[in-house]
Amino acid sequence: MDKLHVVITMDVEPPTPGTHPTATGPESWADSETFIRGYAERAREFGFPVSFFIHPEVAVEQAGLFEELKGRGCCVEGLHLHPWKFRDGRYKAHFGGLSEPDMRAALSEAVSLWQSGMGRRPLYFRPGTFSANDSMYRVLADLGFRGGSCSMPGRIWPRMNAIWTGAAPDPHRAHPVFRQLVGDLPFANMPVSVDFSGTLVTAGTRWQAVDPDADPLEANTLTGHWDMRPDWPEADYERIAANIVSQVRRRGATIPIINAITHNDNDYTDPDDRVCRNFLRAMQAMTDAAKAAGMEPVGSTVETIVDLVLAEPDRSLAFVYT
Numbered sequence: 001m002d003k004l005h006v007v008i009t010m011d012v013e014p015p016t017p018g019t020h021p022t023a024t025g026p027e028s029w030a031d032s033e034t035f036i037r038g039y040a041e042r043a044r045e046f047g048f049p050v051s052f053f054i055h056p057e058v059a060v061e062q063a064g065l066f067e068e069l070k071g072r073g074c075c076v077e078g079l080h081l082h083p084w085k086f087r088d089g090r091y092k093a094h095f096g097g098l099s100e101p102d103m104r105a106a107l108s109e110a111v112s113l114w115q116s117g118m119g120r121r122p123l124y125f126r127p128g129t130f131s132a133n134d135s136m137y138r139v140l141a142d143l144g145f146r147g148g149s150c151s152m153p154g155r156i157w158p159r160m161n162a163i164w165t166g167a168a169p170d171p172h173r174a175h176p177v178f179r180q181l182v183g184d185l186p187f188a189n190m191p192v193s194v195d196f197s198g199t200l201v202t203a204g205t206r207w208q209a210v211d212p213d214a215d216p217l218e219a220n221t222l223t224g225h226w227d228m229r230p231d232w233p234e235a236d237y238e239r240i241a242a243n244i245v246s247q248v249r250r251r252g253a254t255i256p257i258i259n260a261i262t263h264n265d266n267d268y269t270d271p272d273d274r275v276c277r278n279f280l281r282a283m284q285a286m287t288d289a290a291k292a293a294g295m296e297p298v299g300s301t302v303e304t305i306v307d308l309v310l311a312e313p314d315r316s317l318a319f320v321y322t
């Protein structure tokens with residue numbers, strides 16, 4: 001029976017009093033720990049280990065917690081970064097808005113801070129809001145990262161420097177100069193899984209139909225597809241999971257996965273919390289969608305997926321004349 005790797009991830013943000021009131025993240029360190037533990041525990045009930053992408057300040061403050069979770073099978077080797085969250089305010093930019101020298105500097109600073117908490121360098125990366133430009137993979141590979149979850153295929157959020165139209169949807173080696181394409185770098189990217197069957201737009205958390213007359217830059221809108229995040233006010237998780245699995249099958253993905261994302265800003269210990277309920281429903285939906293497609297759902301981490309990608313032959317596109 002074919003496997004479907006279920007990869008449950010969390011971007012771990014510092015508390016909002018230290019960043020910005022409108023930013024993602026918990027209100028306190030105590031909430032952060034409760035929510036992280038709850039998330040890992042709920043995922044464990046389904047047999048899914050969590051892959052954490054940890055903002056540097058959190059790696060310093062809560063290293064002990066992550067060491068404990070590592071002991072329970074979670075992957076805690078990930079770095080998450082919004083450059084503007086650095087306390088000195090030096091970078092007034094999202095990750096994809098940085099020049100290549102600034103990207104190297106910001107990442108080096110983040111690695112150093114992360115390392116001061118965890119006692120080792122991070123190996124995997126996810127940029128805040130999937131903000132990225134074509135320097136990203138080259139810089140990450142140079143700085144010793146093996147892989148990450150750096151793309152959200154189909155996302156168009158110009159104000160965040162997050163544009164992923166045409167991006168490779170399945171796990172692949174990154175390209176050194178063209179972020180959407182499969183390349184030959186020793187860096188494996190694991191895209192967030194999206195359901196390509198519809199394209200919608202939002203200026204908040206509720207999707208609506210795309211307005212052909214709206215200027216996405218002016219309105220600060222986000223165009224994209226449904227994914228499995230538990231944060232949605234309402235979502236048909238069963239349909240989204242089934243669509244993702246059938247699209248993965250039809251594309252003939254060499255490493256079939258479903259990769260879900262969230263943040264540490266909801267209480268996953270509270271069964272009455274909407275997002276906690278959604279999380280349980282989403283994990284059941286992914287499990288059921290795999291089985292309905294005749295696949296075995298297997299809980300995997302970003303580390304496992306990166307190992308599989310880096311063991312594959314070169315799949316970059318050959319040059320064609322036109």
Ligand SMILES: [Zn+2]
Pocket residue numbers: 011013024080082127128129
């Ligand atoms: Zn973030």
